Amino acid sequence: MAADEGLRARKKRETARRIESAALDLFERDGFDATTVDAIAAAADIAPRTFFHYFPTKEDVVLADYADRLERVLGQLQDREADEPAWRAVGASFRAVAEDYERERRLIVRRFRIMAETPSVAARSLQLQAGWEQDLAEVVTGRDVPAPTARLLAAAAVAGMRAALEDWLGSGTRARLPDVVQAHFDHLGRGLDQPPSP
Amino acid sequence: MAADEGLRARKKRETARRIESAALDLFERDGFDATTVDAIAAAADIAPRTFFHYFPTKEDVVLADYADRLERVLGQLQDREADEPAWRAVGASFRAVAEDYERERRLIVRRFRIMAETPSVAARSLQLQAGWEQDLAEVVTGRDVPAPTARLLAAAAVAGMRAALEDWLGSGTRARLPDVVQAHFDHLGRGLDQPPSP
DNA sequence: GCCGATGTTGCACTGACTGCAACTTTGCAT
């Protein structure tokens, strides 16, 4: 019955999870900077050298599935009618991903706490976001939007999402993230000369 | 006659400039990553250890006067009438700084070229920008704007500025930066649901 | 059961960055 993936692949994912979970625990206990890769390796029961076969940098453990997230946004965007106005389509796509965040709330909060108190992790996160922005801009360009406009749209979208996340986390995740995202994107859609939603 | 600053302070600034210029040359010749701090120190005629009394990281040499730039924006913003709509005021402030960029075109282009091909420098730059964003949001909050809205405004402004810079550099700096900035901020002001300026 | 591919490990190395303590230079007051 099991999965159609071999033992090899399963083991790999298990190890990745083990590293991730061990690392998060240590980061929370001792702080990110005070935790060495060697310590993580020991806790995850792998050789130090092996760590870097799983994660390119120590920072990336905290940001493990960022890449998937982008895939989701782009996927959503591709699925939308080609004649839907670009900004609407982008907004809807981010909203959809916001639902994911809402679902994994617990994990997200843990990660963001570490990020908030560790500049190098925040920096790495921004770096990944910049990558997204480029990919996103490219897809938007596919929708008959001139390239510079597409770049502005993408930049605004990522910025809006980031601001929404901050507010959400700042509120102790009491609000619903998709709603916050919606509000921010609406505001950007109507124009920043306008006051926030009525 | 001379300056009202002692020999000490002057020497310090001279050394900083020497490091900066030596470093930029080496970065351009050999690439950022292939250039060691030791090499920079040798070229600038200082001890390796001294380098870190001038710049906290190797990356920061490329981004030397970023901090001043933010000061300028905030200064501009403070000087504007308190009852001017927030987004207008922010736009005008960034436009003013765009003039500075236009003036130092040569240096800026050198720096951005290095940044473009060196992820770690780009990351550091984003990190500094994130700092700006916070400071900016705080000042905007002072203008009777609710904090979440202020954060969105600040995020959008920084994003818009970044997009404008990219377009400007992408065009080989043929356009005038202040105009590009203006166009982007207008677009954000009118709303992204709207098409770009007529 | 064997073989090639994939994954793990150890080793040696580079290079950024830090704390500390010794030393040099500058600013200033007498």
Place this chain on the structure above:
DNA sequence: ATGCAAAGTTGCAGTCAGTGCAACATCGGC
């Protein structure tokens, strides 16, 4: 001038992330 305190420079020893390489183990398919 001269001498002292503050600020700046340097060298040293150390930590730690990250890399290339080569030996070894394990897995998947035949």
